[in-house]
Amino acid sequence: MSSVLVLDDVHVRYGGSHVLQGVSFEVPATGVTALLGRNGVGKTTTLKAVLGLAPRTGSVLLRERDIVREPTHRIVAGGIGYVPEDREVFGGLTVEENLRLVGPAEGADAAIVRELFPDLVQRRTQRAGTLSGGQQQMVALARVLLRENDLLLVDEPTKGLAPKLVTEVADVLARVAESTPVLLVEQNLPLVRRIADTVVVLDAGRVVHRGDARELVEDQALTQELLGVSMRREGAA
Numbered sequence: 001m002s003s004v005l006v007l008d009d010v011h012v013r014y015g016g017s018h019v020l021q022g023v024s025f026e027v028p029a030t031g032v033t034a035l036l037g038r039n040g041v042g043k044t045t046t047l048k049a050v051l052g053l054a055p056r057t058g059s060v061l062l063r064e065r066d067i068v069r070e071p072t073h074r075i076v077a078g079g080i081g082y083v084p085e086d087r088e089v090f091g092g093l094t095v096e097e098n099l100r101l102v103g104p105a106e107g108a109d110a111a112i113v114r115e116l117f118p119d120l121v122q123r124r125t126q127r128a129g130t131l132s133g134g135q136q137q138m139v140a141l142a143r144v145l146l147r148e149n150d151l152l153l154v155d156e157p158t159k160g161l162a163p164k165l166v167t168e169v170a171d172v173l174a175r176v177a178e179s180t181p182v183l184l185v186e187q188n189l190p191l192v193r194r195i196a197d198t199v200v201v202l203d204a205g206r207v208v209h210r211g212d213a214r215e216l217v218e219d220q221a222l223t224q225e226l227l228g229v230s231m232r233r234e235g236a237a
């Protein structure tokens with residue numbers, strides 16, 4: 001299977017702290033790849049290393065082009081969309097204004113927004129700061145989808161959301177992944193089981209497991225060993 005992204009021996013150091021210690025994995029050109037691991041193992045740092053937001057060495061190939069020396073703006077313009085963990089919507093701007101910052105011509109009228117986010121179209125004049133966490137997550141996702149992307153990096157999109165909204169965000173991601181591969185940092189194992197095809201597990205700055213998402217999530221002993229959690233304790237998505 002072809003890969004959209006290939007990391008080879010990627011290291012990140014912050015001062016004396018060696019956060020990524022030779023991370024190597026591939027993201028298939030289709031579907032959702034979930035990046036898993038306990039808190040603080042380097043998942044967000046891995047996304048930032050891909051984007052040039054963390055000081056990295058090694059090789060990062062996007063569609064076979066090495067981007068490790070490119071600045072972030074060029075990497076993003078070159079086809080990587082990023083939805084950071086804290087969503088970063090502009091609370092003082094309306095939904096429409098948030099969207100038009102990226103897609104000035106269309107905003108909430110874009111076909112992709114009307115198709116995947118009808119609720120946002122209804123709320124286009126509402127200030128983003130008054131939306132729920134789940135709705136803000138939808139704005140952050142919609143905004144990144146207003147551009148053509150070869151790959152999306154999405155960091156813990158369901159963190160802090162009520163179960164119903166977790167399901168809604170998962171459904172949107174599954175729809176998005178039908179056309180654009182997604183590298184997803186996610187702690188919710190039932191959700192990973194539902195929408196991810198491939199998993200990569202980090203521990204202490206290294207990849208400790210790669211494989212099929214369902215196989216991992218359904219193996220209680222392995223999820224316990226690698227993540228310190230298993231499906232039963234997490235509940236259903």
Ligand SMILES: Nc1ncnc2c1ncn2[C@@H]1O[C@H](COP(=O)(O)OP(=O)(O)OP(=O)(O)O)[C@@H](O)[C@H]1O
Nearest residue numbers: 014015017019037038039040041042043044045046
């Ligand atoms: N800018 C920074 N300067 C120094 N250390 C950092 C910086 N960013 C992250 N770290 C450290 O790197 C390690 C990995 O952090 P990272 O956020 O990548 O982990 P994570 O796996 O995404 O965790 P979480 O699930 O808690 O978000 C942590 O020990 C963190 O404190």
